Amino acid sequence: xxxxxxxxxxxxxxxxxxxxxxxxxxxxxxxxxxxxxxxxxxxxxxxxxxxxxxxxxxxxxxxxxxxxxxxxxxxxxxxxxxxxxxxxxxxxxxxxxxxxxxxxxxxxxxxxxxxxxxxxxxxxxxxxxxxxxxxxxxxxxxxxxxxxxxxxxxxxxxxxxxxxx
Amino acid sequence: xxxxxxxxxxxxxxxxxxxxxxxxxxxxxxxxxxxxxxxxxxxxxxxxxxxxxxxxxxxxxxxxxxxxxxxxxxxxxxxxxxxxxxxxxxxxxxxxxxxxxxxxxxxxxxxxxxxxxxxxxxxxxxxxxxxxxxxxxxxxxxxxxxxxxxxxxxxxxxxxxxxxxxxxxxxxxxxxxxxxxxxxxxxxxxxxxxxxxxxxxxxxxxxxxxxxxxxxxxxxxxxxxxxxxxxxxxxxxxxxxxxxxxxxxxxxxxxxxxxxxxxxxxxxxxxxxxxxxxxxxxxxxxxxxxxxxxxxxxxxxxxxxxxxxxxxxxxxxxxxxxxxxxxxxxxxxxxxxxxxxxxxxxxxxxxxxxxxxxxxxxxxxxxxxxxxxxxxxxxxxxxxxxxxxxxxxxxxxxxxxxxxxxxxxxxxxxxxxxxxxxxxxxxxxxxxxxxxxxxxxxxxxxxxxxxxxxxxxxxxxxxxxxxxxxxxxxxxxxxxxxxxxxxxxxxxxxxxxxxxxxxxxxxxxxxxxxxxxxxxxxxxxxxxxxxxxxxxxxxxxxxxxxxxxxxxxxxxxxxxxxxxxxxxxxxxxxxxxxxxxxxxxxxxxxxxxxxxxxxxxxxxxxxxxxxxxxxxxxxxxxxxxxxxxxxxxxxxxxxxxxxxxxxxxxxxxxxxxxxxxxxxxxxxxxxxxxxxxxxxxxxxxxxxxxxxxxxxxxxxxxxxxxxxxxxxxxxxxxxxxxxxxxxxxxxxxxxxxxxxxxxxxx
Numbered sequence: 001x002x003x004x005x006x007x008x009x010x011x012x013x014x015x016x017x018x019x020x021x022x023x024x025x026x027x028x029x030x031x032x033x034x035x036x037x038x039x040x041x042x043x044x045x046x047x048x049x050x051x052x053x054x055x056x057x058x059x060x061x062x063x064x065x066x067x068x069x070x071x072x073x074x075x076x077x078x079x080x081x082x083x084x085x086x087x088x089x090x091x092x093x094x095x096x097x098x099x100x101x102x103x104x105x106x107x108x109x110x111x112x113x114x115x116x117x118x119x120x121x122x123x124x125x126x127x128x129x130x131x132x133x134x135x136x137x138x139x140x141x142x143x144x145x146x147x148x149x150x151x152x153x154x155x156x157x158x159x160x161x162x163x164x165x
Numbered sequence: 166x167x168x169x170x171x172x173x174x175x176x177x178x179x180x181x182x183x184x185x186x187x188x189x190x191x192x193x194x195x196x197x198x199x200x201x202x203x204x205x206x207x208x209x210x211x212x213x214x215x216x217x218x219x220x221x222x223x224x225x226x227x228x229x230x231x232x233x234x235x236x237x238x239x240x241x242x243x244x245x246x247x248x249x250x251x252x253x254x255x256x257x258x259x260x261x262x263x264x265x266x267x268x269x270x271x272x273x274x275x276x277x278x279x280x281x282x283x284x285x286x287x288x289x290x291x292x293x294x295x296x297x298x299x300x301x302x303x304x305x306x307x308x309x310x311x312x313x314x315x316x317x318x319x320x321x322x323x324x325x326x327x328x329x330x331x332x333x334x335x336x337x338x339x340x341x342x343x344x345x346x347x348x349x350x351x352x353x354x355x356x357x358x359x360x361x362x363x364x365x366x367x368x369x370x371x372x373x374x375x376x377x378x379x380x381x382x383x384x385x386x387x388x389x390x391x392x393x394x395x396x397x398x399x400x401x402x403x404x405x406x407x408x409x410x411x412x413x414x415x416x417x418x419x420x421x422x423x424x425x426x427x428x429x430x431x432x433x434x435x436x437x438x439x440x441x442x443x444x445x446x447x448x449x450x451x452x453x454x455x456x457x458x459x460x461x462x463x464x465x466x467x468x469x470x471x472x473x474x475x476x477x478x479x480x481x482x483x484x485x486x487x488x489x490x491x492x493x494x495x496x497x498x499x500x501x502x503x504x505x506x507x508x509x510x511x512x513x514x515x516x517x518x519x520x521x522x523x524x525x526x527x528x529x530x531x532x533x534x535x536x537x538x539x540x541x542x543x544x545x546x547x548x549x550x551x552x553x554x555x556x557x558x559x560x561x562x563x564x565x566x567x568x569x570x571x572x573x574x575x576x577x578x579x580x581x582x583x584x585x586x587x588x589x590x591x592x593x594x595x596x597x598x599x600x601x602x603x604x605x606x607x608x609x610x611x612x613x614x615x616x617x618x619x620x621x622x623x624x625x626x627x628x629x630x631x632x633x634x635x636x637x638x639x640x641x642x643x644x645x646x647x648x649x650x651x652x653x654x655x656x657x658x659x660x661x662x663x664x665x666x667x668x669x670x671x672x673x674x675x676x677x678x679x680x681x682x683x684x685x686x687x688x689x690x691x692x693x694x695x696x697x698x699x700x701x702x703x704x705x706x707x708x709x710x711x712x713x714x715x716x717x718x719x720x721x722x723x724x725x726x727x728x729x730x731x732x733x734x735x736x737x738x739x740x741x742x743x744x745x746x747x748x749x750x751x752x753x754x755x756x757x758x759x760x761x762x763x764x765x766x767x768x769x770x771x772x773x774x775x776x777x778x779x780x781x782x783x784x785x786x787x788x789x790x791x792x793x794x795x796x797x798x799x800x801x802x803x804x805x806x807x808x809x810x811x812x813x814x815x816x817x818x819x820x821x822x823x824x825x826x827x828x829x830x831x832x833x834x835x836x837x838x839x840x841x842x843x844x845x846x847x848x849x850x851x852x853x854x855x856x857x858x859x860x861x862x863x864x865x866x867x868x869x870x871x872x873x874x875x876x877x878x879x880x881x882x883x884x885x886x887x888x889x890x891x892x893x894x895x896x897x898x899x900x901x902x903x904x905x906x907x908x909x910x911x
Contacts (some may be wrong), residue, residue, distance in 0.1 A: 065217040065270055108849045132268075157262065
């Protein structure tokens with residue numbers, strides 16, 4: 001009974017993304033703070049792995065400067081994640097667990113198929129393998145992105161995304 | 166000549182410079198392509214050179230090693246708690262990932278190929294891997310003891326030393342790499358600079374050469390222009406000389422012909438008078454020599470006309486048989502002199518019996534060929550043979566003049582059609598002639614669109630032939646054109662011509678002379694009366710409107726005075742043939758009247774009727790019994806198309822036919838001279854309000870204009886007679902006359 005209700009609730013959520021964000025059941029791997037319209041914990045939107053993997057995303061095979069040979073990344077589109085959090089801003093600051101951070105315009109999420117990769121070659125990314133999530137630009141779609149400017153924005157071991165107005 | 170060569174040199178040099186320029190351009194293009202290839206190669210190299218920053222990664226690795234060391238120190242200072250152990254685990258995980266990053270990232274060769282770096286990296290990896298089991302246990306919740314932590318601290322101290330060494334080493338290698346890169350860029354820059362310099366040199370050379378080439382081309386252009394100018398001047402000078410020569414020939418021909426005609430005329434008259442036998446033979450010699458001279462002059466004039474392309478052809482319907490017969494009959498006399506018989510061989514039936522061509526010129530050619538044949542044949546036969554045939558569907562006429570004369574050899578044939586050449590010098594001594602005849606014939610036949618040729622055998626004879634493409638026409642057309650030209654010869658009458666207008670005088674005199682009449686001219690009525698008193702005439706042609714005394718008055722006086730001409734038929738010539746005029750003429754005692762303009766045909770009719778009716782006394786009772794034909798009044802009936810606006814072509818050709826182009830020209834000129842003074846008279850008459858005089862002057866203008874075929878002017882003048890003309894009307898008429906004068910005379 002309860003699961004059926006949850007199912008209906010989830011279906012409603014999927015139909016209306018502006019609806020309230022779920023509460024994470026597993027360990028939180030991503031916190032979106034700042035200008036978010038649908039916080040689910042202390043004014044921030046927090047996600048566990050299953051929440052992220054429930055969002056629309058893509059699976060892509062490509063080469064990066066940090067990996068050997070062709071590898072497969074998969075995960076939700078950044079824009080979907082921001083949408084789910086009700087993010088409303090113009091810039092993002094992405095912070096890594098080791099204190100590294102990069103600032104980027106929100107158009108990097110809206111206009112191109114940037115994903116928050118959670119899996120590398122099908123395996124869940126751990127901190128040891130640049131997890132729990134990594135921002136992957138679509139180098140396969142647009143070769144012009146393949147330069148140091150976007151390399152610096154390709155943050156891994158992401159802990160938090162702050163949305164700036 | 167040297168100038169021409171120099172110009173050619175300049176052009177040639179310009180050509181070789183162009184070749185050099187072309188080669189240069191090709192080289193330049195090659196250099197440019199090379200430069201581009203090099204630049205794009207360098208660019209591709211840069212593109213490939215997109216690498217992860219090794220120093221940054223190594224720095225991160227070093228930093229994470231120290232952070233882990235710090236976390237471990239924190240843990241050892243405090244009692245181990247879950248939070249601190251988790252923190253320691255996370256730090257290890259991050260360090261682990263950093264090792265992987267440094268190991269797996271694409272770095273430049275300075276990093277991946279340096280053995281010292283590789284060694285340090287290997288050691289770091291080994292160290293991190295060695296401590297991994299301990300951290301894996303902590304992550305699963307095992308609380309580490311102090312001894313373990315101390316051992317870990319020791320290992321981490323070694324790791325930090327290694328990462329620091331790696332960082333220093335990497336930075337050093339990077340500096341070296343940077344210096345190398347700078348050197349490469351410097352090299353590229355140097356190459357570019359050299360190429361740029363080459364390019365600039367090429368461009369400068371190009372510009373300089375182009376300038377030089379332009380200069381030489383301009384110079385050549387100027388030379389050519391100058392040359393063209395000089396050529397034009399030379400051509401103009403030559404042309405002017407040529408024209409002067411033609412003018413001279415025409416003038417001289419004319420000047421010679423006039424006295425020669427007088428000599429011929431006088432000698433002919435002398436022949437008729439009673440002379441002693443030897444004097445008569447001298448006179449005959451004078452006449453025949455004169456005729457020969459006239460022939461020579463005509464030939465030279467013809468030749469000069471042909472030479473200057475001024476030979477003008479007319480086109481009329483011609484009866485070929487009649488033309489051949491008359492031509493043969495002309496030559497018969499000369500043939501008889503040499504004891505030759507003449508045969509005219511024309512098929513009984515000819516398609517081309519009546520054709521459209523120039524009869525005068527055709528007759529000229531036939532006459533020339535026939536007279537040549539007769540000249541060079543003695544006691545033989547001269548045959549004029551006519552044949553028609555079709556070539557390419559076109560009707561052709563072939564004329565052959567065959568003789569049984571001396572013939573011409575091969576060498577002679579070559580010279581035959583050259584101007585002023587005869588077969589050999591002895592010919593000209595023996596037979597005379599200019600040697601122009603055949604040349605003229607050939608030119609005329611060619612101008613008529615035909616072909617002239619000959620074949621000959623020495624001692625047997627020659628055949629001269631020509632073929633013309635002709636267009637057959639109906640018999641009626643020939644009749645209409647020919648008019649009464651071939652009627653019976655007219656008797657020679659003595660005629661008094663009373664006419665005040667000079668042009669009309671000239672035309673009438675010429676026509677009458679052509680008809681073989683003897684003419685005395687009186688300029689007005691009074692003069693006519695005094696001449697008629699003294700001399701007898703067969704007829705008097707009387708103009709109606711004249712100054713001093715008009716035609717009616719003069720007629721009355723001549724009859725009344727009972728002088729030599731009191732019974733001579735007087736014929737009125739008038740441009741206005743109204744019933745009223747007719748009545749006045751008859752009342753005055755005239756025998757009839759002819760409307761103006763006077764034509765050959767009308768004059769012939771008049772002379773014929775006068776000759777048939779012997780001059781009897783005038784009888785006032787039966788003035789209409791005189792056997793004159795009813796005057797035919799042709800008023801603007803069926804005027805043929807005008808080739809020059811305002812000029813009646815039929816009248817023009819009649820006058821030219823009777824008098825020749827030169828005389829016609831004179832006529833037209835004198836008409837315009839007269840017209841100028843007549844217009845002046847008209848203005849005076851207008852100023853004096855003298856309607857009678859105005860009418861008379863307009864009448865004179867009309868008469869004179871019609872006479873030379875200027876129908877438009879005649880019509881205008883006649884129209885003005887009906888209204889009272891204003892000075893503006895007269896000016897308009899004057900303008901019209903001036904315009905025509907410009908067209909016809911200038």
